Amino acid sequence: MNLRILVATPLVALAACSDTDAQSPSANETVAETTEAVSPDTKEVVADPSEDASATLPDPALANASRSYDPALSAPQSATSVEFARVANAKLPRDRASSxxxxxxxxxxxxxxxxxxxxxxxxxxxxxxxxxNIHLYAEMDPAFARDQQYALDGFYDAKGNVTVNCMGAVSRDTADMPPVYKGCFALFRN
Known part of the structure; x- marks a missing residue:
């Protein structure tokens, strides 16, 4: 199975990797050098303390922008990815697959x-x-990949943020993976 991963820096870069690449010595060395710990307060993945912590923390403006998200409300809402991941982590037990x-x-x-x-x-x-350092995945509508919507103008803002609208369930299959929100569509800025 081939996986293609796009990474947003100032420009979107495309890297191709396969299952055999993941087992190469250089990939294993890179993974072995990276240590991660879960903060019990935030349930976010935090980088190795020897690294610059400010480089791995979410944008503070995003982290504080949506403190009013309430999962009990039945009206559509907005949330930052950090806040939604916190709520999802609280609702999904880590000891078993759940949704x-x-x-x-x-x-x-x-x-x-x-x-x-x-x-x-x-x-x-x-x-x-x-x-x-991923804290939430959004499973996108099939048209997103088919039409290469990730390459369209307006998907990324000037800071590299994206917005998706999700209507499905949130799940976690294993304890060490971030929540996956299903039924998502890309939102574009003008």
């Missing part, structure tokens, strides 16, 4: 970490400051 369905659609905005283009029709937008 949760928000009571209304949620517009999620956050820093673009990566894009995983899996076997059609699966495409996932990863929210995080870099590809190794």
């Amino acid at each position: 949760w369905r928000p009571s209304a659609p949620v517009e999620v905005t956050g820093p673009f970490g990566n894009l995983v283009l899996d076997e059609p029709p699966y495409a996932y937008v990863g929210f995080g400051n870099d590809p190794m």
